[in-house]
Amino acid sequence: MSKKLHDKMLTDHSLRPAAEAQLVNSLPPEPMARSSEELLHELHVHQIELEMQNEALRQTQQALEESRDRYIDLYEFAPVGYLTLSDKGLITEINLTGVTLLGQERNKLINTSLRTLVITEDQSRWVQHLMVARKQTEKLSIELSLQHGNGTVFQALLDCVSNTSGLRITLNDITQRKQAENELRLAATAFESQEGMIITDANKVILRVNNAFTIITGYNAEEACGNNANMLSSGRHDKIFYDEMWQKIDSVGYWEGEVWNKRKNGEIYPEKLTITAAKDSNGIVTNYVGTLSDITLRKNAEHEIEDLAYYDPLTHLPNRRLMIDRIHHAMATSTRTGNECALLYLDIDHFKTLNDTLGHDMGDLLLQQIAERLTGCIREEDTVSRFGGDEFVVLLEGLCAESIEAATQTEEIANKILSSISIPYKLAGHPYTSSTSMGIILFRAHQSDGEDLLKQADIAMYQAKDDGRNTLRFFDPQMQSTITARAELEKELNQAIKHQQFQLYYQVQMDSSDYPLGAEALIRWIHPERGLIPPLNFIPLAEKNGTILAIGQWVLNSACAQLKVWQQNALTRYLTLSVNVSAKQFHQTDFVSQVIMIIQQHNINPARLKLELTESLLLGDIEDTVAKMNTLAEIGIQFSLDDFGTGYSSLQYLKRLPLYQLKIDKSFVDTLVTDNNDQAIVRTIIAMAHSLGLSVIAEGVETKEQQQRLLTKGCTHYQGYLFGKPVPIEEFEASLKKAN
């Protein structure tokens, strides 16, 4: 029965005809009085009517109960939580979903302030929201973090509507939605990272690119999307490269490497690329994701580092390390081909002097120009390297297999180099001439180690230096033994100092009337087995290894001891003694105090001591040199400038030095009679000395004619075999007596 019919029956008494029909059908007709019959009938009808009403009521009741149950189900099990808050913000109603979302029993939640379930950080926002929501009838939403009964926190969306019964709230758990949003945001951030990103479909058609991609390639999303990813190919990689790349992606799902790609502007650049295949649940590739970064800067830095590691920064030539590598490579090639190779070890002559006189900038300019000239002298397959300082090494490869022929080829190239190096230079406008000494070694296959070959070429180079410079020498085993002997000598020299195996020889210095003015003290090494060793055989070595300091001190001390003896004898009291001082010795910081101390120890007249300095000693710190010489000159010590004319003395410097004497070098005296140039030089030196108020002495005077020539030019002091060779003191004094 419908509710409408049921209501009608109750209100309109429309049940009556039905009740009467039912009574007629159920009761047998009874004879009775009309009034009581009617009354009875009425009663019956009424009774049936009541029963029918009861039935209708029961059915309505049942329908109502069913409806209420449905409502309760809908309310309690709704997909969202429902809450009602009192004016004070207390929960007055909450459905089962709300209870479940908040994770507490309903009876605990009822009359609880919802604020207490909001995390502390969100509470003030909630309180403000509550105030606003209560004042309006429209829905007002807020996202909050709520405390679950199990102690966790979940993200909730609260839609609040205010009505007369309080504030009705719909509560949604949006934790997952928030997480998804977060992940999306993260993914979007990651996609828009510093690295270029490109997503293609399975056919490598570009679907998406990020901003970094645009910055790197120059293509914006519109230009890139819809094109095949090979639009970036530079053409530098062949088909095999790409085939292998895609093979790896297909087999392992991933490829990483460096590629050369092309930007929109046509520029080809190096790129680090990672390609990952994205597959669906059936393992079918749906997309490719590429991550790319421009590694131009890194590559440039790598090149720079490589340059620094393998190239000389001044000349940009390969350095020692790269040369060793090339030598090993040449050996390997030579093993295969049978061809000879050659190493040319070059050392620029007098380079130190250039640095000392014109400065390091000029030295650098010379090295750069020499590097260019060397490169111009060799073939494409050869290598020129700089080993630092003024040393260059040239590697010639692919020479003739025949040794003699290969040596001839090498000599031709070496001579070409010598000629090229000696062509005059312009160093920032300064004219300059240079030369080089060169040691050569031929090699093939793996006969010897690269370092050994370099050592041997270096030995040959020293031989070239010893033989007068501006020349070349091939290494031969004899040289090796010379070097070994030199090492042996070095060891013995240390012993000689320890055991005082030195002796001073004295060579007389005369005036034009053959009157002895004094002597030069010249050291000799009296070796216990080898006998007398002349200074030229060990002084250069001593200068190199520093033992000259001890030797120099011994010489000075012995010379002063001799002066003391002479001072006490009327025959020798007036004699001056010259002592050679090496540059290293002079440049010691305490040189002046050493000399003064020795003079005081021997109690000699400093005016009888003459220190012979070479011109090269004057180079370097001129202020220090002048200061030292002045201090010693002030106590009376004389200074003679040795080997004058062979060095680089500038007049400017000479004027500042407290010199007593210039000593004309033996090389000018040797050719004085035969060489017009040398005559002119000697004349100039003498004139210059006189104009500076200096005395002049000529060394190496061997003939009367030389002496005569010197005299006519104004030189009145002499030293040389003509007057006497350097001899031990006994002999020297004996000849003095004899002359007397």
Ligand SMILES: Nc1nc2c(ncn2[C@@H]2O[C@H](COP(=O)(O)O[C@H]3[C@@H](O)[C@H](n4cnc5c(=O)[nH]c(N)nc54)O[C@@H]3COP(=O)(O)O)[C@@H](O)[C@H]2O)c(=O)[nH]1
């Ligand atoms: N630092 C030091 N150097 C020294 C010392 N003793 C010597 N030396 C230097 O060694 C070089 C060679 O010296 P030495 O072999 O003694 O030769 C000297 C003379 O013997 C030689 N000479 C002199 N006159 C003649 C000659 O007429 N003919 C000829 N063939 N040789 C001659 O010249 C050398 C002297 O040179 P110098 O010193 O330039 O006057 C030499 O450079 C010495 O300086 C020392 O103790 N310390």
